[in-house]
Amino acid sequence: MSATVRKLPSPTPSARAPVRPAPPARPPFRDNPKLILLGIGLLLAALVAMITLADRSTEFYPDFLSEVVLYALSVADLTMLVALAFVLARNIIKLVVERRRALPFARFRAKLVAALLGMTIIPSVLVLIVGSELIRNSANRWFNPPIEEVLSSANEIAGDYYEERSGVVADHARRIADALPAERVADGDVGAVRDAIAPEVTEGRIGMVEVYQVHPDAAGRPDVSALVAVEAPTLPRDHERASADRLAARVAAGSTETRALDRLDSGGELVRAASAVRDAAGKVVGVVVASDTLSGELASHSRRITEAYEAYxxxxxxxxxxxGVYLSFFLMVTLMILVSATWMGLYVAKRITRPVQRLAAGAREIGAGHLDHRIEPETADEFGALVEAFNAMAGELAVSRRRIERSRIDLERKSQEIDERRRYFETILGRIATGVIAIGADGAVTAINGAALRLLGLEGPVVGEPIRTVLAREPLEPLRHLVEDRRPGALEPAAHEISFVTGGHETRLSVTATTLVSDAGSVEGMVLVLDDVTPLIRAQRVAAWRDVARRLAHEIKNPLTPIQLCAERLRRHFAQAPPQARALVEECTGTIVGEVESLKGLVDEFSQFARMPAPRTVPTDVHALLDEALALYNGLLRTVHLHRAFASGLPLVRVDPEQIRRVVINLVDNAVEALGGPSGAAADGTPGRITVETQYDATNGVARVIVADNGPGISEADREKLFMPYYSTKRRGSGLGLAIVRRIVAEHGGSIEVGDNVPTGTRFTIELPC
Amino acid sequence: MKLRFLVPIVAALAVGALALGLHPAPVAAQDLRVTPLPRNGQVLVSFTLVDAFDDDVRAAIRSGLPTTFTYDVSLMRAVSLWFDRTIAEATVSATVRYDNLTRRYQVTRMINGRVESTPQVTDNEDTVRSLMTEFDKLPLFDTADLEVNAEYYLRVRARTSPRNAWFIWPWGRHRASGRATFTFIQ
Known part of the structure; x- marks a missing residue:
């Protein structure tokens, strides 16, 4: 039984193409009812033929019976025996193999087949044995002694009757032959011979007498020719003379067989007997053939008796x-039953186990995840319904699985979107300058971005640590207090501004604390948003100072000219005054004019600070710009060494060359000033050294200009104030130089930091984007 | 006992039983006496079937069945390491029919399908036995195909009809056989 398990094709685009449907598979014999009916019909026809053959077996010619029928039946028996052995052996081997392979239902199938075969073979063999014995006994009873004795006796009687009659006729023939004159026969004297034999016929002693003359033929062998025949009128006319001729010839030839029996068409039989006519020398010169009829009824009775005996x-x-024929028939029928029953048993076993096997195989396929697996229903019975239910279950499973798969894909997509969004927010949080710290309900840090780490100067793993521990450092205490003082359950965001100094830098942060509340209303933690407002504060200060400077310049510059004019007028007016007075006036007016000039210069610087134009940037070779700026110091510096350390590969930087030149000169001037002037030296007495260095940070896209000196350096406390307007450590100066420097650098999008030089001195680092 | 041991044993027993039960009964060469005589360009064959008239044959004859003794005569030459070569073949048969009414036997002899002589009628069973089993100097083969000074042999196999065959294995047609070797000298 071939498996017809199929897999549903996947709905690929190619499957939608019009394809020629495959021709339906031809069902095997066992599944084709027409063929099965035809087989049963042939089997019945064979049985009928066998029964007919057996019924007519006694009519067959013995040779045909023993040479053809028996051979044919034996061949058929052996063929069926071989077929039975083959069917049994094949299926037993298959069952053994299936059991060894532990195929499902192999044991059940083996038991079923064994039971069916046992139920068939045992009765069949018993019936065969009993039936064979019955046939043998019946055959023996055919030939029971009474019948045989009766038939034998009857046959003896018939034979004796014939023997007696033929003996009488033979005696007549012999007597007539002895009475016939041999010379008359030899001479062919018909009249004399007729006269001699006629009374035997006319007086009714014999039915017919024929006399043959014997004479040698060409080869010397005796030949006979009819001489005379006398026949009684009562003798039937349908006898054959040829029979008498053969008998006469046989006797003439010396045969001892002198009798013959001819059947007559009229129903009787003609008994013939011959006797030789010899001459005095004993030579056969003639033959007398005497014939007489046996009456039809008697003859037929005798013949029937003989025929019955012979038949028996x-x-x-x-x-x-x-x-043998009957037993062969019986054996053949038994073998047919056995073969049919064996085949039917195996077929039934398969019909029972196969759907279950297929269901089990289908269940395994479904279990292996092949939900498109289907079982082709082969029957419309309960098994077919079971298969249909299985297929429906598999279909529903497939649908459910597809739904789950779609849900899983949706979930994965959403999870991916969430991940992407999370990464996006993490990227944003990581890139933004605003620091964000998420604190869980338990007070531990759940998330913190890089900006927060940088702003707070935190290092190492922070996530998971209690916020109190994270903010335990002294500079961060204001922030810790802010967190700790946050009222539990306060939902409104609270904004604070705190400042702390780390590494000599004052940092001012705008902190916004927001309580995280879930949809259910429970507090899930807090988010701290840290904004570095230090540049803003600085800008505000600078703006304030610029406004002050502008007002001062305006308010101061206006009266300076009248003051200066008035002082000069006083000088001129008192030019004719007495020397003492004139000297006083000269001194006072000179002081006034000088201070006015000084105020004018101060006001000009203020104006310049306040009115600094926006930089007009062009791609500039920074090294050339530095060389040009530093060239101004050629010959001016006596003991201070101006050193250049330019990096190779520095690209063009988009700057305002004039403003940057001013920045460099300002910084170099400050360095020379810090070293004590052009003839200055370091604190340890070594010659003063100013290094102008460039660096290129390709990773961050930054060009650095560093101006370092080995002077006394700047204390940490002064560093932050250093860039504030009107702050100066020098006795002279407006305190606007570094403020202007910072402003120029800031307006170029860069930054300037001050730090310690190694081993001594100050190091200004300018970063310009490129 | 494991099935894998049982199956070969059963198969071997079945083959053995088949070989023993189905093998035709061995024939006795002495049942048929054969005498060849090459003479006058012909091989004259004489043979006698001994003890052929057993009760079964006698009963068959007496039942009126035409009973035939058929003799397959083969002139052969031995070939070493191969089947013997058959030079010529002939079939001799004698058929007797007994008439229970006349109590006469009619015997007809045939050689290669031709009636040898007129049917002989007798009431003597010994005569019938002689006619059925004794054949004298039958000119069956021509010596033209024989090689001078070569050794040949005659093989005669007798069978009867009707056969008292048994079912299941009715084969084994020849009930007796005999052979005689001769050297053809011209």
């Missing part, structure tokens, strides 16, 4: 072949 005897002789 022949049946007895053919007893074994006939027994």
């Amino acid at each position: 005897s022949q049946l007895k002789v053919l007893k074994r072949p006939l027994e």
Whole structure:
């Protein structure tokens, strides 16, 4: 039974193409009812033929019975025996193999087949044995002694009657032959011979007398020719003379067989007997053939008796072949039943186990995840319904699985979107300058971005640590207090501004604390948003100072000219005054004019600070710009060494060359000033050294200009104030130089930091984007 | 006992039983006496079937069945390491029919399908036995195909009809056989 398990094709685009449907598979014999009916019909026809053959077996010619029928039946028996052995062996081997392979239901199938075969073979063999014995006993009963004795006796009687009649006729023939004159016969004297034999016929002693003359033929062998025949009128006319001729010839030739029996068409039989006519020398010169009829009824009775006896005897002789034929028939029928039953048993076993096997195989396929697996229903019975239910279950499973798969894909997509969003927010949080710290309900840090770490100067793993521990450092205490003082359950965001100094830098942060509340209303933690407002504060200060400077310049510059004019007028007015007075006036007016000039210069610087134009940037070779700026110091510096350390590969930087030149000169001037002037030296007495260095940070896209000196350096406390307007450590100066420097650098999008030089001195680092 | 041991044993027993039960009964070469005589360009064959008239044959004849003794005569030459070569073949048969009414036997002899002589009628069973089993100097083969000074042999196999065959294995047609070797000298 072939498996017809199929897999549903996947709905690929190619499957939608019009394809020629495959021709339906031809069902095997066992599944084709027409063929099964045809087989059953042939089987019945064979049985009918066998029964007919067995019924007519006694009519067959013995040779045909023993040479053809028996051979044919034996061949058929052996063929069916071989077929039975083959079917049994094949299926037993298959069952053994299936059991060894532990195929499902192999044991059940083996038991079922064994039970069916046992139920078939045992009764069949028993019936065969009993039936064979019955046939043998029946055959023996055919030939029971009484019948045989009766038939034999009857046959003896018939034979004796014939023997007696033929003996009488033979006696007549012999007597007539002895009475016939041999010379008359030899001479062919018909009249004399007729006269001699006629009374035997006319007086009714014999039915017919024929006399043959014997004479040698060309080869010297005796030949006979009819001489005379006398026939009684009562003798039937349908006898054949040829029979008498053959008998006469046989006797003339010396045969001892002198009798013959001819059947007559009229129903009787003609008994013939011959006797030789010898001459005095004993030579056969003639033959007398005497014939007489046996009456039709008597003859037919005798013949029927003989035929019955012969039929009985022949049946007895053919007893074994006939027994063989019947037993062969019986064996054949038994084998047919066995083969049919064996096949049917195996078929039934398969019909029972196969759907279950297929269901089990289908269940395994479904279990392996092949939900498109289907089982082709082969029957419309309960198994077919079971298969349909299985297929429906598999279909529903497939649908459910597809739904789950779609849900999983949706979930994965959403999870991916969430991940992407999370990464996006993490990127944003990581890139923004605003620091964000998420604190869980338990007070531990759940998330913190890089800006927060940088602003707070935190290092190492922070996530998971209690916020109190994270903010335990002294500079961060204001922030810790802010967190700790946050009222539990306060939902409104609270903004604070705190400042702390780390590494000599004052940092001012705008902190916004927001309580995280879930949809259910429970507090899930807090978010701290840190904004570095230090540049803003600085800008505000600078703006304030610029406004002050502008007002001061305006308010101061206006009266300076009248003051200066008035002072000069006083000088001129008192030019004719007495020397003492004139000297006083000269001194006062000179002081006034000088201070006015000084105020004018101060006001100009203020104006310049306040009115600094926006930089007009062009791609500039920074090294050339630095060389040009530093060239101003050629010959001016006596003991201070101006050193250049330019990096190679520095690209063009988009700057305002004039403003940057001013920045560099300002910084170099400050360095020279810090070293004590052009003839200055370091604190340890070594010659003063100013290094102008460039660096290129390709990773961050930054060009650095560093101006370092080995002077006394700047204390940490002064560093932050250093860039504030009107702050100066020098006795002279407006305190606007570094403020202007910072402003120029800031307006170029860069930054300037001050730090310690190694081993001594100050190091200004300018970063310009490029 | 494991099935894998049982199956070969059963198969071997079945083959053995088949070989023993189905093998035709061995024939006795002495049942048929054969005498060859090459003479006058012909091989004259004489043979006698001994003890052929057993009760079964006698009963068959007496039942009126035409009973035939058929003799397959083969002139052969031995070939070493191969089947013997058959030079010529002939079939001799004698058929007797007994008439229970007249109590006469009619015997007809045939050689290669031709009636040898007129049917002989007798009431003597010994005569019938002689006619059925004794054949004298039958000119069956021509010596033209024989090689001078070569050794040949005659093989005669007798069978009867009707056969008292048994079912299941009715084969084994020849009930007796005999052979005689001769050297053809011209």
